[in-house]
Amino acid sequence: MSPRPLSLQDKLVQTGRPAKIDGRHVNLPIELGSTIVFDTLAAFEAARDARYQTGTMYYGRYGNEASFQLEHALADLDCADGVTLTSSGVAAISLTLLTFALPGKHLLVADNVYANTRAFCDKVLTRHKVRVEYFDPMLGNGLVGLITDDTCAVMFEAPGSGTFEVPDIPAIAAVVRKAGIPSIIDSTWATPVFCTPLTLGVDVVVASCSKYLSGHSDCMLGMIASRKAYHDQIRATVMAVGDKTGGQEIFLLLRGLRTLKVRMEAIDTAGREIASWLAAQPQVKRMLHPAFDSCPGHAHWQRDFSGAAGLFGVVFHPCSDDQIRAFVDALHHFGIGVSWGGYESLVLPVKPTRTGNRWDEDGQLVRFNIGLDDIGTLKADLAAALPLLNS
Ligand SMILES: Cc1ncc(COP(=O)(O)O)c(C=O)c1O
Incomplete structure (x- = not known):
């Protein structure tokens, strides 16, 4: 008999910690550290070459066992090929946009996005000569009329911040996929408990883990979950910029996931x-x-x-x-x-x-x-x- 598939509740209880716990605490300890040492130069060089990959222990800024466990757990919940943690939800949004929004390109952003998404677009991306255009979040398929050869990505939210319009996620995702560019959704509100946008055709999910995912107003973190096609590119941006998550926040987020x-x-x-x-x-x-x-x-x-x-x-x-x-x-x-x-x-x-x-x-x-x-x-x-x- 094949094993019963894990329910979401089972996953939340079991995920992000070793499958077998024998004579140890049930939670992973808070992991702190910068330098990691190697026995041979060859081992060090192998780690250096693979440092952007989830699971490679190279130096504290690139992650550690606890952050990799958390990234795997979040990827599983969001049905993603990979997750990269960031220091806040705003960092998840800005680093994702920074990955795709190149000088001279056109970026489509829903008109009801979170105020700091708008601030990053208007105050930073425009300085780097990205043309930001805001669109009616209820446009659905109609978005096709706004996509040009220069459009590099589409950013939206479900529901929208403040005004709560719920866009047609699959329609937007399909139009954007057809154009060969990434769709990015801020899905902080729903969490994977209520919606998994990647299963609706969206390419990249960003979320503030400072909200429900950690759940107790004592932790600031963000996450970027995506399909394979975009994961490595986004992770490279996060690593190159040097964004870093703290050991205590990782512990708190893993704890928050249980409930x-x-x-x-x-x-x-x-x-x-x-x-x-x-x-x-x-x-x-x-x-x-x-x-x-x-x-x-x-x-x-x-x-x-x-x-x-x-x-x-x-x-x-x-x-x-x-x-x-x-x-x-x-x-x-x-x-x-x-x-x-x-x-x-x-x-x-x-x-x-x-x-x-x-x-x-x-x-x-x-x-x-x-x-x-x-x-x-x-x-x-x-x-x-x-x-x-x-x-
Ligand atoms: C929809 C949405 N996305 C992202 C963020 C930013 O998250 P953080 O506060 O973790 O940077 C917020 C914060 O309020 C938010 O409301």
Whole structure:
């Protein structure tokens, strides 16, 4: 009888550590180190020649046993041929773009990407003479009309940061693949628990591991998962730039993976319950939560995702900025701060930046991150603050 295939939960428990543990701790230790020494010059030279390859012990900056285990684990979860770790999610995005966006080339970027993706494109790539064009994230197949002979890559997000449109991932991936250039998706929101974009035809997945993957707001890391065709190229950029992940962060991320599915499922349930409750409040105009049909691309989410993260937007009926400030300040169980994907709930007003297509929703947009707090406590907190938005 062939062995039962491992479920996602089994993988999360078993991955990234030796298959057989005998008389040792179940977790790999925190691995720190710079110099690695060899018995012979020939062994040193062999390691030097293969230093960009996952698994080659050469020098601390190129990785160690723990980082290689983590890269294998993440590749397995994302159905990738290879993963390269980076020091943050922003490093994963910028180093991937740097690999493909050459001077004189044209880069297509979805208009709803994370603010720092936009900042890297506008502040760095344009200085290197890359022509960055922002496109309507809901364009789908229509993207074909924007791809030129000079286009070097297409970068998008699912769902988009702040405004939560869910693009047609397979349609975009197919059009880009046909053009012979890489499609790059930021899939931080979904994690491999809810979506594996590489199985939908995307070439490169970038993610911030500082969010759900590590899950406890105590670790900054990023990852780049890709098909073989692009893996070596991207890894060479990361290694050449000298980006480096720390031993403690690697330990924390491996630990976070063990509970990833359990956390994502709890957060999905809590997020949808709070969002359903909010949707029924008179101050709410529209929910921008991918699991709600008021969210652009909801049908794409239904088709391509198996769950929803706890980060979503709420458009409140038009009111003043001062009212929004008073509402946010009145919430005692939602922290005010950037990032998301930890155990704590967060709130932040959002003013979307658009240069390709307008975001002309009439109302005030507020982003919520539902963490692992008691759902009743969060509802009571919101119920007490919502009247501050009344006209
Ligand atoms: C969608 C998205 N991608 C990437 C990042 C950047 O990740 P990091 O904070 O690990 O650099 C963020 C951070 O908020 C994000 O929201």
